[in-house]
Amino acid sequence: MTALNYFDLLRRTISVEPSIDEASAENETEGLLPVSPAAKASALRFFEKLLDRGSFLVEPSVAAGNDGSIGFLFERQELYVDIDFKSDGRLHYFVRINKETQAEAVLKPRFYESAVRTIRGLVVLEQEPRTAILTRVDIGSSAEMHSVPIASPARDTPIRLVNAGSYQRLEPSLV
Amino acid sequence: MAIFDGLKFLVFGPARAADDDVWFHHWLTNSEVKRGALNHPKCWENAKSACPRRAFIFSPIGKYEISGRLRSRADSVEAYATSVADKRKAANQNRSSHEFRGASFGRVHDLRSIESAQVEVYCTPDDDDTAHSDLVLSDVQMISGEVSREVWADLRDAMTFAAPGSVELRNQESQVGVRS
Numbered sequence: 368m369t370a371l372n373y374f375d376l377l378r379r380t381i382s383v384e385p386s387i388d389e390a391s392a393e394n395e396t397e398g399l400l401p402v403s404p405a406a407k408a409s410a411l412r413f414f415e416k417l418l419d420r421g422s423f424l425v426e427p428s429v430a431a432g433n434d435g436s437i438g439f440l441f442e443r444q445e446l447y448v449d450i451d452f453k454s455d456g457r458l459h460y461f462v463r464i465n466k467e468t469q470a471e472a473v474l475k476p477r478f479y480e481s482a483v484r485t486i487r488g489l490v491v492l493e494q495e496p497r498t499a500i501l502t503r504v505d506i507g508s509s510a511e512m513h514s515v516p517i518a519s520p521a522r523d524t525p526i527r528l529v530n531a532g533s534y535q536r537l538e539p540s541l542v
Numbered sequence: 543m544a545i546f547d548g549l550k551f552l553v554f555g556p557a558r559a560a561d562d563d564v565w566f567h568h569w570l571t572n573s574e575v576k577r578g579a580l581n582h583p584k585c586w587e588n589a590k591s592a593c594p595r596r597a598f599i600f601s602p603i604g605k606y607e608i609s610g611r612l613r614s615r616a617d618s619v620e621a622y623a624t625s626v627a628d629k630r631k632a633a634n635q636n637r638s639s640h641e642f643r644g645a646s647f648g649r650v651h652d653l654r655s656i657e658s659a660q661v662e663v664y665c666t667p668d669d670d671d672t673a674h675s676d677l678v679l680s681d682v683q684m685i686s687g688e689v690s691r692e693v694w695a696d697l698r699d700a701m702t703f704a705a706p707g708s709v710e711l712r713n714q715e716s717q718v719g720v721r722s
Binding site: 436 | 585587588686695
């Protein structure tokens with residue numbers, strides 16, 4: 368259930384304000400942009416599959432759309448993976464390597480497997496089952512910090528999530 | 543001459559920006575400037591609004607537009623963005639968290655070279671901002687009825703982000719009022 372915990376905490380800490388064009392002085396709203404229930408469920412299901420026996424290799428950046436969608440961007444050097452969960456639950460993924468588009472598709476949830484297979488090798492660090500479980504996840508903002516032990520295998524891989532999706536690996540001795 | 547310009551505007555729409563000008567979009571909320579990924583594609587997606595079907599007789603039919611400014615017509619980047627943020631704070635009884643978080647800059651020529659959409663940059667000055675400019679996207683690449691994510695990736699590639707206090711921003715500030 369690592370993905371469930373991951374996403375549930377992530378969802379609660381995502382804070383996206385309207386963009387400059389959306390927030391007029393007369394109609395300004397502050398705080399969270401609502402993510403649709405279908406997008407949340409879709410993202411949850413996807414990350415459960417994606418993170419099974421693995422953890423993120425690339426730091427994700429997360430942002431909510433003003434249409435109920437939520438997007439995850441994995442970007443490092445030549446790699447660019449944009450995963451967007453639409454408000455109706457569909458997945459839209461896009462993979463670019465060395466500025467060349469490798470894959471893009473809009474899928475219904477029941478067809479997620481192909482996206483998982485495409486993306487997994489790029490953004491997921493494959494590990495032995497015993498070491499694959501996220502053992503400790505800290506998700507927080509300047510206002511609050513959660514520290515949630517998810518599992519405690521003998522050989523763990525501590526990961527610290529900072530500010531809605533950004534994370535840094537910590538040496539076990541530091542956790 | 544003024545009448546001629548007015549008629550020209552009504553028929554052909556606003557003037558196109560010069561190729562060697564620089565278009566920029568400032569960011570005012572913290573969430574628009576992401577750790578590890580400056581200018582999340584979702585932020586560009588959020589910044590877009592639908593174009594009117596056809597605003598002018600011979601103007602192309604745009605699909606989306608994003609408000610920004612032209613460097614050649616601006617007299618500041620940060621000062622103007624800060625003034626906009628201050629207005630929003632005042633309108634929202636100081637509860638707004640808007641402040642200048644940085645700006646993304648791109649040469650108009652580079653923006654027009656994006657392949658996943660036809661991009662045009664128009665001079666659209668208004669009473670508040672004589673440097674106001676719209677980036678208009680038409681012939682947008684679509685997939686399964688959705689805008690291709692490639693459009694936002696291309697847009698990010700054509701732009702350079704400059705954080706407050708950065709050398710990049712100082713360079714841009716030193717060139718306001720000129721093209722390139």
